[in-house]
Amino acid sequence: DIQMTQSPSFLSASVGDRVTITCRASQDIRNYLAWYQQKPGKVPKLLIYVASTLQSGVPSRFSGSGSGTDFTLTISSLQPEDVATYYCQKYNSAPWTFGQGTKVEIK
Amino acid sequence: QITLKESGPTLVRPTQTLTLTCTFSGFSLSTGGVTVGWIRQPPGKALEWLALIYWDDDKYYSPSLKSRLTITKGTSTDQVVLTMTNMDPIDTATYYCAHSRLWAPFDYWGQGTLVIVSS
Numbered sequence: 001d002i003q004m005t006q007s008p009s010f011l012s013a014s015v016g017d018r019v020t021i022t023c024r025a026s027q028d029i030r031n032y033l034a035w036y037q038q039k040p041g042k043v044p045k046l047l048i049y050v051a052s053t054l055q056s057g058v059p060s061r062f063s064g065s066g067s068g069t070d071f072t073l074t075i076s077s078l079q080p081e082d083v084a085t086y087y088c089q090k091y092n093s094a095p096w097t098f099g100q101g102t103k104v105e106i107k
Numbered sequence: 108q109i110t111l112k113e114s115g116p117t118l119v120r121p122t123q124t125l126t127l128t129c130t131f132s133g134f135s136l137s138t139g140g141v142t143v144g145w146i147r148q149p150p151g152k153a154l155e156w157l158a159l160i161y162w163d164d165d166k167y168y169s170p171s172l173k174s175r176l177t178i179t180k181g182t183s184t185d186q187v188v189l190t191m192t193n194m195d196p197i198d199t200a201t202y203y204c205a206h207s208r209l210w211a212p213f214d215y216w217g218q219g220t221l222v223i224v225s226s
Contacts, residue, residue, distance in 0.1 A: 001170055032210070034212035034213075036154075036212075036213075038154075043203065043216045043217070043218060043219060044146075044154065044203075044213075044216055045216075046212060046213060046214050049211060049212050049214075055214070087153065087154055089154075089156070089212060089213075091207075091210075091211070091212045094159060094167030094168075095156055095167065095168075095169050095170060096144070096156045096159065096212075097156060098146075098153060098154040098155065098156060099153075100153045101153045101154070
């Protein structure tokens with residue numbers, strides 16, 4: 001089965017910083033990669049699908065890129081409301097594996 | 108408007124079978140391309156994908172849990188049922204159901220239901 005590896009596991013940055021999270025698939029998943037945001041105590045929310053398409057209503061400071069095995073989620077200017085854990089997920093074929101998550105905090 | 112809601116027991120004894128129901132509205136699982144999945148999250152840990160059922164009754168399971176999981180359409184057309192056998196304390200988690208479409212990820216999630224496995 002394809003493994004999804006995120007890095008870093010934890011990230012602390014200042015408000016306004018550019019933040020980048022990476023997700024690596026152990027095999028080619030084309031662009032069937034989604035990013036979710038989960039705020040503390042809340043339900044996961046879909047941010048990005050097909051690697052780079054923003055879900056409706058998601059702020060434009062979020063962006064995604066990549067294809068094949070290497071993907072990136074970028075927050076162009078970190079805001080206090082972006083404190084959350086971010087997960088990548090492959091959905092090209094079952095199992096729809098999640099990454100282990102990246103916790104983002106404000107420095 | 109698509110909504111989903113999980114229901115089931117909060118407390119399960121070890122070795123028992125867990126049955127969870129996902130009741131949804133705003134879509135039909137009879138519509139081509141529609142899927143419903145289950146995901147769990149142990150306290151303080153990552154999301155774990157469990158199972159998926161397609162509109163045409165095709166089903167997929169987590170390889171590590173396949174022998175213990177069954178996903179079915181419910182007796183009501185707006186429900187999906189997940190059963191997990193031989194429950195263990197490590198299965199303590201919040202269990203979510205979620206909607207997706209063919210070649211798309213989970214776009215709508217239920218609120219989740221906490222299941223505690225303890226004697």
